[in-house]
Amino acid sequence: MSGSEPFQVERDAHGRLVLIDAQGVRHEGVVPVRAFPLQAPGEGVSLVGADGRECLWVPRLDRLPEPQRTLLDAECARREFMPRVSRLRSVSTFSTPSTWEVDTDRGATSFVLKGEEDIRRLPEGRLLITDSHGIQYEVPDRQALDRPSRRLLERFL
Structure with a gap:
C-alpha cells in the first residue's frame, strides 16, 4: 500500500500509533521509519507493523494533512534521538580518543570521540558526530x- 490512498494515523489509549488503512483495517503499534533520516528526513517514511512488515509507504510527509504529519514527525523525532550541538566547551586533547564537553539542545553533556572518522560531513555544512557508545550528535x-567552537572543531576536520 502506498501513501496515495486515504489513511488515518492516531494514538491508542496506551500511546501507541495505530494505522487505519484505506480498507478500514486497524494496524496496532505501527512505527514510522524514515528511509533517509539525514539526507531527506521529509521524504520516504515507512509505517512498519508490529510484525516488522511495512504496512504503508508515505512518499512525502509534507503532503499529508496537518494532524497526520505532526503525529508522524513527533514519533520519528522521539525514535531518532539525536542531540544538536550548539557549542563546544572543551576537548581533552587534539588527538583521539578525546573527551568532548558540549552544549546541546538537550543540555550540557560530554562524550568520547574515538577517531576523526566518527565525524561525518553532511550537505549544507552539517556534521554528524558519533560517540564511543554509538550516540549520534548533529x-x-x-x-x-561561535568562533571558539569552530576553532576546536576545525582541529578534527
Missing part, C-alpha cells in the same frame, strides 16, 4: 557555531 551548521 551540528546543524558548523559555520553558525
Whole structure:
C-alpha cells in the first residue's frame, strides 16, 4: 500500500500509533521509519507493523494533512534521538580518543570521540558526530557555531 490512498494515523489509549488503512483495517503499534533520516528526513517514511512488515509507504510527509504529519514527525523525532550541538566547551586533547564537553539542545553533556572518522560531513555544512557508545550528535551548521567552537572543531576536520 502506498501513501496515495486515504489513511488515518492516531494514538491508542496506551500511546501507541495505530494505522487505519484505506480498507478500514486497524494496524496496532505501527512505527514510522524514515528511509533517509539525514539526507531527506521529509521524504520516504515507512509505517512498519508490529510484525516488522511495512504496512504503508508515505512518499512525502509534507503532503499529508496537518494532524497526520505532526503525529508522524513527533514519533520519528522521539525514535531518532539525536542531540544538536550548539557549542563546544572543551576537548581533552587534539588527538583521539578525546573527551568532548558540549552544549546541546538537550543540555550540557560530554562524550568520547574515538577517531576523526566518527565525524561525518553532511550537505549544507552539517556534521554528524558519533560517540564511543554509538550516540549520534548533529551540528546543524558548523559555520553558525561561535568562533571558539569552530576553532576546536576545525582541529578534527
